[in-house]
Amino acid sequence: MTVADSLLDVADLTVSYRVDGAWLPALRDFRLRLGAGQVYGLVGESGSGKSTAALALMRYLGGNGRLEAGARLRFAGEDLLAKSPRELRRLWARRIKFVPQNAGAALNPSLKIGRQVLEALQAAEGSGGEAAYATMLRMFRDVNLAAPERVAERYPHELSGGMQQRVTIAMALISDPQLLIMDEPTTGLDVTTEAVILDLLRGLIAQRATGLLFITHNLGLVAQLCQRVLVLYAGEIMEDAAVAQLFASPRHPYTLGLLNSLPQPGARKASARLQAISGNPPALRLRARGCAFAQRCPLVIERCHREKPPLETLADGSLVRCHRWREVRPPSASPPPPNPLHKEGGGYTSGEDEAQPALLRARGLKKHFPVPRSLRQALRGIQPPPIQALDGVDLQLRAGQTLGLVGESGSGKTTLARVIIGLQESSGGTLEILGIEARASARQRRQDILGKLQMVFQNPQNSLNPYMSVRQAIARPLLKLRGLSPAEAEAETLRLLALVNLRADYANRYPDELSGGEKQRVAIARAFASEPALVLCDEPVSALDVSVQAAVLNLLADLQAERGAAYLFISHDLAVVGYLADVIAVMYLGKLCEVGAAEAFFRPPYHPYSEALLSAIPIADPARKTARILLHDSLPRAHQQPRGCRFHQRCPRKIGAICEEEAPPWRQAAAGQIRCHIPLAELAAAQGALPPPAAGG
Amino acid sequence: MRSAVSDRQPRRAFAAIWRLLRALLRQPQSAIGAALVGFFLLLALFGGALAPHPNANDQSHAVRQPPTLDLGALQLGAHPFGTDRLGRDVYSRVILGASSIFRIAGLGTLISVVLGSALGMFMGYQGGWLDEALGRIIDALLAIPALLLALVLVGIIRNLDFEIGSWQAGLADNVVLLVIAALYIPIVARVARSATLDIKTREFVQAAEIRGESRAYIIFREILPSVIPALVVEASLRFSYAIFLVASLGFLGFGARPPSPDWGLMVNENRGGYYRLTPWALEFPALAIAALVIAVNLMSDGIRRAAQKGE
């Protein structure tokens, strides 16, 4: 590709932000050449400067951002830096479109959808009236919005997240732009919705000659969608290459580290460790003079700290910024050995096992949230049916076992964890912990039960009290639940810190002095302080940067091996669950629809819902485009619970009226149970093997 | 060892307040406000020593003397603010008046903040019907305008005295103090409640709950430190309203009783026909009120901004 036919040509782009009176560069020497019709991935973690790059490309920076002089910024042969605000607006209206991450926030809450889309069309074409309305409806149909006339009359909050994102995509494509910039357009969505949006995007892009800059932290999405990819780290380009090249043989140690840190297909914690990248991404004000990645790089030499490597252009047109890129080897086929203490946590058994008594046994666990009555219902004395967040869940977990719990958001996974731990009182059913029936609320439970159950929360930002030091946070359960003396507690605190790989001087730190990964380590140490038998992990790594997730997962696996704790591990990431869990349970609208041993879970027969979840995972391998089973619509509203099989409205394998009317039976599989009307042999025959999961964060 | 585990938390909270104060002093308007408030505070604390005529009701001077203050020559003269129609030195009375307004507004605010935040945090953390019931009572109370409620309460307490017949002049001040506390407790409680509701959902509170911590521990050790910035902002706001209210009640004749050197009362006593005779006897206390109100407003606005920035 020559300069002449590139749609977007950027070089030497540096953007600084004003932070407390000083200008700090958030993006340095950014370079990008994007051709018409090309799909370009821009990969980076939070703080890598990827969103800054996107907005700087459009010359839209907030009041505290500044474009440093000397940059080249050309779009379709025109110099963007020479454009007046008015010309820029015309450009934004027609030729360069931006799709933001959170569609719900990007739509004006008090204007009807139709009006907002027509406004964009008006800005682009200057046209209005009937023709514009027809164009809008056509565009809505193109993005698969059912009943476009009705969507136009709705307000944003009346649409689901997936529909909102479709509206913003329609709004961007309606002016037939030459360049589309999408900033993490699927990040807040469920994998099932993400798959649908991705599929839609592929089709839309193929029909047009639109160039797409796709910003994401998810390597799987890049592999599935993009032709070329640029990797940003701490505001600098680390590597830029064709997708096939980058995934097959990355040239930068950071890219390699990211690829290696994903759970490999079929890998299990008992057979291999994850190859984690050590350390944390540097903060904006702590950026190094030398290579930005030097602190964490396995190939680091003294020169890396001293001298910033240049961005080299290679023979095939790739870019790489590393002193030692020639020595980087392709992703290793031989993963590091596992923790020797690891043993398989035992398979799945549905019945009672006398030899190994259950650690946790839930029978018919229910949690109902009452729905306020409408006026008409109140007048007629009708009580509307409650929202059944949990509707009769049976579950058991043995000591040292890991149960992975998956499902879309709204499926009831978190409610189940909260009911088990006693943060919410169940509305029915029984819960036995260590053979003792546990009281519903944590406040009423006995001290010894409290100590045996602990939880690691999703958001490390909020899981530590900002006004308590690490020492106080860890010492409190030691004093309270284990009754240690202060001196013993101090010694044990230091031991726990060492256990989660934090230096002893971290005891004096406060949460605002810790990175996200370090906070999560402290939270894990706090959870393990009371020597729990079961730790509930609610999406423990989903709020962390991609490059630190693997290290935290390794830590959880190691702690389990050494301490013998059982985990209830909630995650939307099936690859992670497949790696960590012994037993996997799938939840849909408050009911379990499949439970079984983890090894067997990734082979047919699957519950149709599990099958859809599995096929929705974007695989971080450009050679393996998945044949997707797309689930249209999102979860039904919580108070409109379907009769019969909960999943029948969205089920691609629905067989008929029986699915709508009768609750399906549990069917016994080789190593698990599936709740479906279709006999398992038929399911297995229809499904065939899906590739084993290897997700991208 | 015990101290190592527990003693740093309050220090951490103090550090947050200290950071807030530093941010406050870095903004010019709020630094000026804080300096002025500091100046008035000095007057309030040491007014007796600073006033040339420490007896507020000293009528020994010639009546209706104009101010001798000469700003150009930087000279105070015998009666910098003049004397009123009874021959009292207005300058001394203005200085002496600072202490009562600070005492009433400050203590009233302090009481309302302490009790109001305890109530609000309890309501917010406990939730349920008790919170609902108390919340409704607060709503109903707040439907009555503050000044009306204050007038009614002062009237009632005075009426009580009328019944019992044991009014003492000193009690008048404390009536206003208690009324301010009573008026602001529900308002502070509301603020503390909503701040608590916000913090309560954080995971560190849930972590404490699953450790089986007591309510008191969770409210005071886990939640309180995070609520303090909001309470400091509210306290500064309440203080500025309290000053406003004390001055207004004094002016309406529902605060201090003559001959006390209350600024609002002095304004009231010297308006109408007296204003033509001794305008300075009205203007200087009014100016003092204006300066103090503006200073407190600038300061509390600075505190609010600093707290917002800290978030």
Next chain:
Amino acid sequence: MLPFLRRRFVFFLFTYLLSSLMIFFLLRVLPGDPARVIAGGREATAEQVAEIRAALGLNAPLPQQYVAWLGDFLRGDWGETIAFRGAHNRELVLERARNSARLALVALLLSVPLSLALGVIAGLSENKLPDILISLLTLSVVSLPEFVTGLFLINTVALAGGGSPLADALGWWFPASSAVPANASFGEMLPALWLPAAAATLVLLAYISRLTRAGVIEELKREYVRAAALKGIPWRAVIWRHVLRNALLPTITVIAISISWLISGLVVIEFVFGFPGLGGLLITAIERRDLLLAQAIVMVTVTIILFANLFADMAYAALNPRVRLG
């Protein structure tokens, strides 16, 4: 919208009952014996007091007294005044309330547009010169106690040293409030309203403009503002069509709440200007220990405030799609 309004209406009724309960107890139970007050205070004999107690129904149990009192109030039977012998509370209160309402209306008409404009200008120029000037203005001059600004206005405008043509002209435009006949029409009263209304305007100006400013600043940070700007529509359109629509919506509620604020301010302003309004009447009532009159005044005030809040809720619901359809 219906469930929302129903909730608000139930809430309104509940708050109203609770407020009336509080007013009743504050004024009848706490202060000792109203009968003794009516009978003439400490000098009254026990027989006189007992007679009045019986006449007022004060011997009945408290709940019964409350119900009787609330029933009387709602029917319009507010009793006879003590402060103004022979007059009926209802006529007195309603006449003064009408005057106060006129004053409040002029103040609202002046202050709401002005403070919205100031708030929007300040919000759009956050931390720039216009914002700093406006915030200094609202923090200083405008937030002074009403009696300070009121007296300032009287002394500079209305009473400015006699003899000068300017002062004479102003004096004609701003007649003293006390010169207004009790049954003047709105038009006749208008000249007397300007000055107190100006003082009352200042009361609201700081409050509404600062909340408006905060609303604008908050909305400007929303992601949809960036999204709208990147549609390529002019910034002016982004502000008018997107930002202000959302930023000014909560102002409806703010204005309703500020009515309570305004009423407090009016008490002082009416006292300063000698304006024959409700606030002045309340002060007289309390000074003369006329509890029934004070009760009626506070009840009327609370009624006005709660209705204002209810209307604001309804308007908010009608304009906000998230509530309307929710």
